[in-house]
Amino acid sequence: MQSFMLSHNSVIKSVFLFVCCFAYSVYSFETNAQVIRVGLIDYPPHINFDEDLSKSPLYQYINTTLLPLGFTLKYVKLPRERASIELFKGRVDVLMPIPLENETMKTLSLPIFHSVPGLCFKKENFIPILSAIHRLDNLTIGVPASSKIVAGLTASKANLLQIKGENATNRGLEMTQRGWLDAFYHPSPIKVYHRKNPAYKELACSYFHGFATPVYIGISPKLPEKTFNLINATYQKAITKQSYEYYFASRE
Amino acid sequence: MKLLKIKQSIQRKIVFIAIFFSLVSFQLSADNIQMKKNINDITKIYMSSMTYIFKSQSIINQKNVDKSSLFGDAFIENIKQTYSVKYNEDFPKADHLAKKMLLQVMVEVMDDNKELIHDNEIGFKGVIPATYASQLSAKLATKGIGLTIKFTRTEKGIRNILNKPDAWESAVMEKMKTTPDIYYDENALLNGKAAIRQFTPLPMAPLCLGCHGVPGQNPLNVGKDKSQWTTIDITGFEMENWTIDDFGGGVSISIEKSVLQ
Numbered sequence: 001m002q003s004f005m006l007s008h009n010s011v012i013k014s015v016f017l018f019v020c021c022f023a024y025s026v027y028s029f030e031t032n033a034q035v036i037r038v039g040l041i042d043y044p045p046h047i048n049f050d051e052d053l054s055k056s057p058l059y060q061y062i063n064t065t066l067l068p069l070g071f072t073l074k075y076v077k078l079p080r081e082r083a084s085i086e087l088f089k090g091r092v093d094v095l096m097p098i099p100l101e102n103e104t105m106k107t108l109s110l111p112i113f114h115s116v117p118g119l120c121f122k123k124e125n126f127i128p129i130l131s132a133i134h135r136l137d138n139l140t141i142g143v144p145a146s147s148k149i150v151a152g153l154t155a156s157k158a159n160l161l162q163i164k165g166e167n168a169t170n171r172g173l174e175m176t177q178r179g180w181l182d183a184f185y186h187p188s189p190i191k192v193y194h195r196k197n198p199a200y201k202e203l204a205c206s207y208f209h210g211f212a213t214p215v216y217i218g219i220s221p222k223l224p225e226k227t228f229n230l231i232n233a234t235y236q237k238a239i240t241k242q243s244y245e246y247y248f249a250s251r252e
Numbered sequence: 253m254k255l256l257k258i259k260q261s262i263q264r265k266i267v268f269i270a271i272f273f274s275l276v277s278f279q280l281s282a283d284n285i286q287m288k289k290n291i292n293d294i295t296k297i298y299m300s301s302m303t304y305i306f307k308s309q310s311i312i313n314q315k316n317v318d319k320s321s322l323f324g325d326a327f328i329e330n331i332k333q334t335y336s337v338k339y340n341e342d343f344p345k346a347d348h349l350a351k352k353m354l355l356q357v358m359v360e361v362m363d364d365n366k367e368l369i370h371d372n373e374i375g376f377k378g379v380i381p382a383t384y385a386s387q388l389s390a391k392l393a394t395k396g397i398g399l400t401i402k403f404t405r406t407e408k409g410i411r412n413i414l415n416k417p418d419a420w421e422s423a424v425m426e427k428m429k430t431t432p433d434i435y436y437d438e439n440a441l442l443n444g445k446a447a448i449r450q451f452t453p454l455p456m457a458p459l460c461l462g463c464h465g466v467p468g469q470n471p472l473n474v475g476k477d478k479s480q481w482t483t484i485d486i487t488g489f490e491m492e493n494w495t496i497d498d499f500g501g502g503v504s505i506s507i508e509k510s511v512l513q
Contacts, residue, residue, distance in 0.1 A: 128378025132411075248363070
């Protein structure tokens with residue numbers, strides 16, 4: 001009888017323990033497993049679709065920043081054209097990186113980095129310092145029709161040739177490489193002028209320093225305000241401790 | 253009796269007020285000394301980095317040499333060494349946000365030039381103290397931390413329009429022409445906000461004239477017939493015909509007081 005009592009007791013104990021564990025796991029699932037879908041746009045060298053995502057510095061920085069919040073982070077690579085639509089419809093919660101041409105997009109409060117426009121030349125015609133603006137006189141410079149041009153270039157006496165169409169940037173660079181243009185205006189030459197890029201080996205780019213555009217992390221209007229505030233506060237804290245720009249510059 | 257009590261209480265109040273004000277003014281002058289120290293440190297750190305960029309010209313422009321001294325922590329380490337030699341004192345502690353940010357922005361600026369500096373097919377990279385300075389100013393401006401650095405000179409004939417002096421700088425440079433000393437203003441305004449400002453003149457040196465002097469001083473013209481001389485310096489600018497007695501411009505640094513406190 002006593003032994004029955006004992007085992008009865010221990011059954012109750014184990015049931016109780018089981019219930020506790022179950023409740024805890026359900027609870028922790030509730031709090032930690034909120035899925036945050038992060039849309040990524042190809043923006044080398046910050047986000048580079050051509051190599052393993054874990055090597056992209058912007059991915060590394062944001063992943064490390066958000067992980068302690070306990071969300072399940074799911075990353076989705078998106079083409080630039082579709083990305084904003086996915087964000088607005090709430091199919092991704094976060095989207096990065098986006099230069100803020102689109103004023104209506106909700107973003108985290110601080111820019112993640114700044115993009116500086118510049119000119120790409122064939123190496124033998126390279127002009128390193130673009131504040132020497134008269135050096136651009138009479139050059140034929142291709143400009144993607146969709147790009148806003150900085151005052152540093154509009155103030156020059158260069159002949160600006162609009163290049164239209166979806167693939168304007170690649171065509172412009174191609175034309176420069178073939179010597180059909182003296183230079184090509186790129187809204188962010190860092191994307192193409194780097195050693196890992198095999199495509200434009202004959203080109204070198206210089207920058208319009210002082211004409212930077214802030215680049216942000218977009219947030220879906222559908223993301224609950226509470227989640228936004230949590231992410232934003234954590235992001236701000238991380239940026240103040242060590243900015244992404246410095247993280248990027250001091251990486252190996 | 254009552255009168256005596258009132259008198260005593262007034263005396264006590266006066267003593268209290270006197271102590272209070274002397275404490276406040278002591279605190280204020282301590283703050284001023286601290287602010288002055290911070291802005292001085294920033295100027296000297298900045299000047300050291302310019303000197304180091306100048307000294308590194310051959311590493312910057314050479315092909316196939318180790319350039320790691322120009323980037324990341326190694327770059328800062330070299331600036332620290334340059335500082336110790338230049339000012340014969342220890343490098344200041346990065347005990348203030350403005351100093352910490354300055355060091356970070358220096359690393360960021362060099363990283364922006366990394367591809368170019370490693371490009372073996374480009375000879376002259378254009379990374380000289382003046383362009384490094386304007387890149388640093390531009391980057392610092394995006395940080396929103398209330399620290400502004402500008403390498404500037406009198407408005408007429410300025411090379412980079414972004415280096416144009418503001419009214420305060422123009423007025424200070426006017427004074428400098430007669431007394432070329434460091435000028436310090438504890439009660440200035442910057443973009444409508446209370447700020448401390450300091451202007452440090454840069455003495456003209458013979459090396460400046462290779463770019464800013466007369467065509468005969470342009471290294472590009474060495475060994476060439478006079479008829480072949482160019483008036484454009486190696487950086488692509490028209491030479492200004494300065495002489496060694498001209499005013500060289502200087503470094504203008506401003507910190508918003510809200511940041512310093």
